[in-house]
Amino acid sequence: MPNSILVFCEQRDGQLKNVGLEALGEAHRLGTSSGVAICACIIGSDVASSANDLSAYGASRVYVAENASLAHYSAELYATILSDLAARLQPVAICMGATAMGKDIAPRLAAKLKTALVQDCVSLKMEEDCSLVATRPMYGGKLMAIVKPVSLALQVVTIRQNVFPALELKPNTSIPIEYLALPTTRTRSVAKVREVQQTVGGKRELTEAPIIVSGGRGLKGPENFKLVEELANALGGAVGASRAAVDAGWKPHSYQVGLTGKTVSPQCYVACGISGAIQHQAGMSSARVIVAINSNPAAPIFKLATYGIVGNLFDILPVLTEEVKKLRKKCA
Amino acid sequence: MKQVPATESKLTIVADGNDIDRSNLSFIVNPYDEFAVEEALQIKERLGAGEVTVLSMRQHESQKPEEALRTCLAMGADKAILLDGPAFHGGDSFTTATALTSAIQRLPFDLLLFGKQAVDDDGGTVGIQVAELLGIPHVAVVNKLEVHPVSRAVVAHRQVEDGIEVVEASFPVVITCQKGLNEPRYPSLPGIMKAKQKPLNTWTCEDIGIDPGRLGASGAKLKTLRVEPPPTRLTGRILDGDTSTAVKELVRILHEEEKLI
Numbered sequence: 001m002p003n004s005i006l007v008f009c010e011q012r013d014g015q016l017k018n019v020g021l022e023a024l025g026e027a028h029r030l031g032t033s034s035g036v037a038i039c040a041c042i043i044g045s046d047v048a049s050s051a052n053d054l055s056a057y058g059a060s061r062v063y064v065a066e067n068a069s070l071a072h073y074s075a076e077l078y079a080t081i082l083s084d085l086a087a088r089l090q091p092v093a094i095c096m097g098a099t100a101m102g103k104d105i106a107p108r109l110a111a112k113l114k115t116a117l118v119q120d121c122v123s124l125k126m127e128e129d130c131s132l133v134a135t136r137p138m139y140g141g142k143l144m145a146i147v148k149p150v151s152l153a154l155q156v157v158t159i160r161q162n163v164f165p166a167l168e169l170k171p172n173t174s175i176p177i178e179y180l181a182l183p184t185t186r187t188r189s190v191a192k193v194r195e196v197q198q199t200v201g202g203k204r205e206l207t208e209a210p211i212i213v214s215g216g217r218g219l220k221g222p223e224n225f226k227l228v229e230e231l232a233n234a235l236g237g238a239v240g241a242s243r244a245a246v247d248a249g250w251k252p253h254s255y256q257v258g259l260t261g262k263t264v265s266p267q268c269y270v271a272c273g274i275s276g277a278i279q280h281q282a283g284m285s286s287a288r289v290i291v292a293i294n295s296n297p298a299a300p301i302f303k304l305a306t307y308g309i310v311g312n313l314f315d316i317l318p319v320l321t322e323e324v325k326k327l328r329k330k331c332a
Numbered sequence: 333m334k335q336v337p338a339t340e341s342k343l344t345i346v347a348d349g350n351d352i353d354r355s356n357l358s359f360i361v362n363p364y365d366e367f368a369v370e371e372a373l374q375i376k377e378r379l380g381a382g383e384v385t386v387l388s389m390r391q392h393e394s395q396k397p398e399e400a401l402r403t404c405l406a407m408g409a410d411k412a413i414l415l416d417g418p419a420f421h422g423g424d425s426f427t428t429a430t431a432l433t434s435a436i437q438r439l440p441f442d443l444l445l446f447g448k449q450a451v452d453d454d455g456g457t458v459g460i461q462v463a464e465l466l467g468i469p470h471v472a473v474v475n476k477l478e479v480h481p482v483s484r485a486v487v488a489h490r491q492v493e494d495g496i497e498v499v500e501a502s503f504p505v506v507i508t509c510q511k512g513l514n515e516p517r518y519p520s521l522p523g524i525m526k527a528k529q530k531p532l533n534t535w536t537c538e539d540i541g542i543d544p545g546r547l548g549a550s551g552a553k554l555k556t557l558r559v560e561p562p563p564t565r566l567t568g569r570i571l572d573g574d575t576s577t578a579v580k581e582l583v584r585i586l587h588e589e590e591k592l593i
């Protein structure tokens with residue numbers, strides 16, 4: 001199907017990831033003006049039941065690769081399924097989320113297809129010839145690059161989470177769903193996921209959280225992270241940390257935001273006792289609203305912040321948590 | 333190993349508007365590539381055998397990758413190879429992966445270690461693409477690595493959104509390295525002295541037998557139209573008054589104006 005966009009909708013344990021739905025939304029937005037069909041692909045061991053849901057997010061056709069052997073992620077297998085499908089559909093682009101999985105598949109897929117790859121896009125535009133012009137951050141967010149494929153061949157893009165809005169359409173239960181055969185010629189040695197150890201339990205994952213409250217060295221000790229946790233709970237958000245807090249052993253590395261940690265793009269990022277070093281900014285500067293709470297009015301975080309309170313976080317955080325709870329109660 | 337501008341560099345854009353001006357920058361070994369070099373050295377030390385070769389490529393005339401390669405030799409690597417020549421200039425992650433793959437095919441190896449991404453382009457692509465072009469497995473963004481020389485296999489831990497994937501793969505395999513894997517050592521003074529004697533060879537595109545048309549700007553799949561500063565935020569608002577006043581105002585804004593609560 002020339003004139004289609006193929007969207008890989010990632011799932012883990014049967015749960016579709018939001019960012020895949022965001023990719024569908026963006027593909028739909030790009031495609032509607034130029035009559036491009038939106039093909040979704042889901043891969044896993046128990047995923048078919050999600051296939052129908054995808055029409056509500058903009059898919060006009062769904063491809064399902066379902067097999068027990070796909071329960072665990074495999075870069076080689078997933079990339080081969082997508083490249084076989086792409087060879088058949090000849091889409092103008094293949095989109096997926098810039099997640100741990102998406103950023104792992106996309107390079108293999110692009111190399112298999114010998115085509116252009118743009119990682120971590122924050123904005124996409126379709127030209128008249130159906131090629132995509134993409135904007136992506138570089139240098140830890142200090143610069144944006146606007147890139148375009150050299151030739152009119154298919155390109156692979158991964159999109160940053162929480163940047164593109166997902167759609168909510170009326171579900172259409174009659175969209176075509178096709179089951180894909182597994183690729184058979186697997187003579188090469190492949191990496192195998194032996195197990196997935198859960199680390200964060202039921203808590204919301206940092207990169208998907210709409211609100212993040214982060215703590216830094218200003219918290220003075222691990223016990224004070226509860227001030228940050230209580231505010232995060234009141235706001236319905238997740239907890240993050242600066243490298244100083246992680247290096248001090250107050251939180252594990254999975255909480256770290258920044259150049260050598262996670263890149264997050266929430267609706268709202270609250271930095272408590274974080275100076276806002278350039279390497280920290282690299283992980284959070286694309287948040288829609290940034291709130292800084294810091295006792296030093298000259299802290300670089302205030303240059304980035306949408307709203308700031310200069311003061312002692314030990315005074316501010318408990319009051320802030322209380323006020324948020326009060327408001328929540330009033331609105332409930 | 334890629335040499336990149338130091339992370340605290342102030343970046344300016346060239347007149348053409350499609351790249352940064354590298355003329356006055358100081359360069360460092362890409363921080364994630366330091367994890368890769370350190371891991372290679374530790375594996376060699378643990379096994380008491382093996383050889384560590386560091387491979388780099390000059391992608392811009394103003395880069396000085398020899399310096400970064402000497403740093404890696406001073407850390408303890410055995411030898412260094414630099415891909416050099418105008419054919420390698422410009423290009424994108426695909427041409428870089430293509431060039432590195434051709435060079436690597438001329439070298440014996442069991443493990444290929446990369447950083448998980450270069451902190452200039454932030455692509456996180458090249459290591460995985462080399463694995464695909466070589467037709468071997470990869471495990472990316474690894475923060476714990478066990479190497480089993482007898483079974484010729486690795487067990488690697490990689491952090492994903494909701495947990496840790498424990499991945500097995502056989503040699504030869506590509507690993508891309510994440511923070512947490514190790515603490516890179518500083519080159520010692522004797523290390524720095526020794527590094528001066530270690531081999532640093534330069535290979536051109538003829539040496540690796542690849543058509544220059546597949547490399548650099550002529551082989552690239554992507555073209556950078558422009559590089560620009562990120563959209564400026566409206567200047568922030570400092571909320572004044574005592575704690576209670578400032579907090580109440582913040583909550584009001586987050587609720588009424590930003591619709592976040």
Ligand SMILES: Cc1cc2nc3c(=O)[nH]c(=O)nc-3n(C[C@H](O)[C@H](O)[C@H](O)COP(=O)(O)OP(=O)(O)OC[C@H]3O[C@@H](n4cnc5c(N)ncnc54)[C@H](O)[C@@H]3O)c2cc1C
Nearest residue numbers: 216217218242243244258259260261273274275295296313
């Ligand atoms: C290669 C490299 C990679 C890096 N990667 C990362 C990364 O991924 N993530 C990251 O975060 N950093 C990273 N860093 C480190 C970064 O440069 C900073 O050192 C770090 O972010 C500082 O953390 P911080 O803001 O918590 O601590 P500090 O810079 O010490 O700031 C603490 C802040 O707390 C404020 N404070 C103190 N007491 C109070 C109080 N009572 N009330 C309110 N405010 C108070 C202070 O005014 C200060 O601004 C990296 C550095 C390098 C070189």
